[in-house]
Amino acid sequence: MTTPQEPIFxxxxxxxxxxxxxxxxxxAGHLAVVTGGYSGLGLVTAKSLARAGAQxxxxxxxxxxxxxALAGEEGISVHPMDLIDPDSIQAFAAQFVRRGQPxxxxxxxxxxxxxxxxxxxDGHESQFAINHLGHFRLVCGLWPALVAAGTARVVSVSSRGHQIAGVDFDDIDFISRPYDKWAAYGQSKTANALFAMGLDQRGSSLGVRAFSLHPGQILTDLGRHLTSAEINAFDVFDESGQQKIAPELGLKNLDQGAATGLWCATSSALEGKGGVYCEDCDIAPINNLEIGRKGVARWAANxxxxxxLWLISEAWTGVSL
Incomplete structure (x- = not known):
C-alpha cells in the first residue's frame, strides 16, 4: 500500500x-549494513546500531x-567496497549473500x-554514479538477503539539496548541458528519494520497506569539495567561529543529524509504511511556499x-532485483 507523504506526528x-x-x-540477532559508516552521520549510525545489539x-x-575510525567498537566489521566500481560492489554483495544470513x-x-x-x-557523472547508481547496484546485489529477513528496511540518506534540481531524464550525465556541481548534487539527491519510492513499490509485498530522508544541515567531510567562501555562505558558523546548532532551523549536530535515519530504520511507527521522504523524525509534507524549505519537492515524490528512474537504472547498470 502506498504511504501518504504526510506527517504522522x-x-x-x-x-x-x-x-x-x-x-x-x-x-540483538539483526544484521545491518551501513555505507559510509566510518565518518560523519554514517559513523554515528553504525555505532548506534551496534550499541543496540546489531551486528x-x-x-x-x-x-x-x-x-x-571504528577501532574499539564491538559488533562492527569492515569490508572493502567502492561505490563507483561495479565489480567492487558485486564482489561485496556476492560475498555477503554467500554468508546465508538475512x-x-x-x-x-x-x-x-x-x-x-x-x-x-561507463561515462556517467560521478555524483549520480556514486550517490544513486552505486547504491542501486548494492541493493540489487543484496536483495536475496533483504528478502530473507522477512521484514527489512532500506534507508537512503537524501538531502534538502534535492530541492535544487529534479532528475533531468534527457541529460542526466551533463553531456549536452554545462556541468553544474550543485545541479548534479540536487539531481542525485532527488534520485535517492525516487529510488526509495521505486524500491518500496517492489519490495513491500516481500517485507522490504524503503525510506529516504533529510538529516539536517551538518558540517561533515561531505563538504570537502567546498571552498571556505561556499561554506561560509551556508551561515553555519557563529561569531566565534563555532558551528551553529539550531535544529528548528535545520542546523544540527551529528547526533541530531543521525536521528532521522535511525528513526526510519527502527521506529515501530513506520511499520506497514514505506516509500516516503522523512525529516525531523517524521514523514515530511510536500514542499510548498507556506512551509519554506521544509518538506519534499513534488518532483522527488512522483x-x-x-x-x-528505476528502468533507466536497470538499463545502465545491467542489474535488477
Missing part, C-alpha cells in the same frame, strides 16, 4: 538525538581508515557533494518519475 522533534531515538531499541558491516572504499537493515549513508566533474568507467 511522531513523538520526536527536530532536536531529537540518535541516542533518544535508539533508547529501548533492541537489535554491523561497514563497506569502505578505504578499509584502513574505516578500521581506524539482512534486516541497509542504511545508505555514503555519498559525495558538489564535486568537480568526473565520470565513472511515482511516474520513480518508475522512469
Amino acid at each position: 511522531s513523538t520526536f522533534t527536530a532536536a531529537t538525538t540518535a541516542t533518544e531515538v535508539m533508547a529501548g531499541v533492541d537489535l 554491523v558491516i561497514v563497506p569502505a572504499r578505504d578499509p584502513d581508515r574505516a578500521r581506524k 539482512l534486516s537493515l541497509l542504511i545508505n549513508c555514503a555519498g559525495v557533494m558538489a564535486s568537480p566533474l568526473a565520470r565513472d568507467l 511515482p511516474e518519475f520513480a518508475e522512469q
Whole structure:
C-alpha cells in the first residue's frame, strides 16, 4: 500500500538525538549494513546500531581508515567496497549473500557533494554514479538477503539539496548541458528519494520497506569539495567561529543529524509504511511556499518519475532485483 507523504506526528522533534531515538531499541540477532559508516552521520549510525545489539558491516572504499575510525567498537566489521566500481560492489554483495544470513537493515549513508566533474568507467557523472547508481547496484546485489529477513528496511540518506534540481531524464550525465556541481548534487539527491519510492513499490509485498530522508544541515567531510567562501555562505558558523546548532532551523549536530535515519530504520511507527521522504523524525509534507524549505519537492515524490528512474537504472547498470 502506498504511504501518504504526510506527517504522522511522531513523538520526536527536530532536536531529537540518535541516542533518544535508539533508547529501548533492541537489535540483538539483526544484521545491518551501513555505507559510509566510518565518518560523519554514517559513523554515528553504525555505532548506534551496534550499541543496540546489531551486528554491523561497514563497506569502505578505504578499509584502513574505516578500521581506524571504528577501532574499539564491538559488533562492527569492515569490508572493502567502492561505490563507483561495479565489480567492487558485486564482489561485496556476492560475498555477503554467500554468508546465508538475512539482512534486516541497509542504511545508505555514503555519498559525495558538489564535486568537480568526473565520470565513472561507463561515462556517467560521478555524483549520480556514486550517490544513486552505486547504491542501486548494492541493493540489487543484496536483495536475496533483504528478502530473507522477512521484514527489512532500506534507508537512503537524501538531502534538502534535492530541492535544487529534479532528475533531468534527457541529460542526466551533463553531456549536452554545462556541468553544474550543485545541479548534479540536487539531481542525485532527488534520485535517492525516487529510488526509495521505486524500491518500496517492489519490495513491500516481500517485507522490504524503503525510506529516504533529510538529516539536517551538518558540517561533515561531505563538504570537502567546498571552498571556505561556499561554506561560509551556508551561515553555519557563529561569531566565534563555532558551528551553529539550531535544529528548528535545520542546523544540527551529528547526533541530531543521525536521528532521522535511525528513526526510519527502527521506529515501530513506520511499520506497514514505506516509500516516503522523512525529516525531523517524521514523514515530511510536500514542499510548498507556506512551509519554506521544509518538506519534499513534488518532483522527488512522483511515482511516474520513480518508475522512469528505476528502468533507466536497470538499463545502465545491467542489474535488477
